Amino acid sequence: MAITDASLVALRVFRQVAERGTFTAAAAALGYTQSAVSRQIAALERAVGADLLERRHEGVRLTSAGQIVLRRAVAVAEQVDAAARELAGLPGAGGRVRLGWFTSAGAALVPRALSALRRTHPGVTVTSREASTPALIRALRAGSLDLAVIATEPPHRPPDTEAPPLRTRVLTDRSLMVAVPATHPLAGGSFVDVRDLRGQEWIAGQSAGNERLMGVWPGLDERPVIAHVARDWLAKLHLVAAGCGLTTIPPMLAGSVPDGVRVLPVRGGPEEGRRMTLAWVHDPLSPAAARLAEALQAAATGAVAEGERGPD
Incomplete structure (x- = not known):
């Protein structure tokens, strides 16, 4: 056969x-x-x-x-x-893009990029969905997505080992920060020493397959006390605001935290960098996908700049 x-x-x-x-x-x-x-x-x-x-x-x-x-x-x-x-007489595929994104990208980056794209290129239709980074990579390989925003940790190896290699573009490459209640003793400084994170209570996400979700500071030399488990970023940050614990946060989200939360850099230990990367399978991208890629890059640059300034 x-x-x-x-x-x-x-x-x-x-x-x-x-x-x-x-x-x-x-x-x-x-x-x-x-x-x-x-x-x-x-x-x-x-x-x-x-x-x-x-x-x-x-x-x-x-x-x-x-x-x-x-x-x-x-x-x-x-x-x-x-x-x-x-x-069916429908428009051709040139104006359609299928986008995938991991959790924290959907909290700030994706809405900002799609809003800008609707203003500049209203003819481009984007459908999107959230998934873990491993699931997004599989979807790219299966042809179910055109673009995916994925997360990587040092040493930032290629997303997978299959051929041909995925095409990638780095959107952001920044260190994690920590979100603390505004009433917490650590909230009074301009940064948090990593030693002061020992013994704290944490708001963490459940693991998804082989992907770790943010929550506990990665470099702690103790078994953390996890007081609350939540995947949703809004839930995590409102739990922080309520004084229920601390959580890690990417700089991109620092400008979007609710009242009652301070976002601070962490010093005194190994740098905990996280990279947000745009991935796809084949070059060249379609015109619609290329426009979305440009919007995502611009949104990432703007969101990080706002996040590093912090909330008003």
């Missing part, structure tokens, strides 16, 4: 498995049973004559053959979608 014998359904299922990382998640996204997903993948592997996925305890990983088939599956799906739009 050959890949030409593969069904369009099997290719779509394969894309979802590659993006979601597990058969279970792909089945949920498609509204299928897990056994139906397994059958489609098995049929595709028979058609190709090669294993496309490595089954692991934590999920699946594409084989070399799987990477080739995924690239072809993305191309086929894009052609089918373009034909459907043309038949």
Whole structure:
């Protein structure tokens, strides 16, 4: 058999498995049973004559053959979608961009960029969604996103090891800060010494897969006391304002904190840098995606400048 014998359904299922990382998640996204997903993948592997996925305890990983088939599956799906739009009399794909972003990027960067883009290029249509950085990278590879704003920590290795390498552009590269209640003893200075963070109570996020969410200062040499767990940035910062604990924060958000919160740099320990990066798969970007990339870069520059000035 050959890949030409593969069904369009099997290719779509394969894309979802590659993006979601597990058969279970792909089945949920498609509204299928897990056994139906397994059958489609098995049929595709028979058609190709090669294993496309490595089954692991934590999920699946594409084989070399799987990477080739995924690239072809993305191309086929894009052609089918373009034909459907043309038949329906809808605008072409040139003005549409699919954007993914990790949590804190959605709190300041993405709304600012989309607002500016609507003013300068109202014909560009953007759809977006939040996910963890690993999930965003899988979605880029699966062709479900055109651009993704991802987060990296030092030493800032490439986002993944697949070929071709992802194209990237650094949006911001700054050190973490700490948000403290305005009534807290640490709020009176212009910075916080890392030693003074020992013994504090923290408002932290739950881990998501192999991605750590912000909350506890990373360089602490003790087991932290986590008083509250929240993924949402607004919830974290209002808990800080209520005096419920401290949390880490990227400089970009420092200008958007509620009343009752002070945001301060931390000194006396290793620098805890965090990089926000725009990633995509292929050059050149479409005109619409290039305009969105420019808006994201401008928004990142402006938001960091405001954050470093702090709230009024």
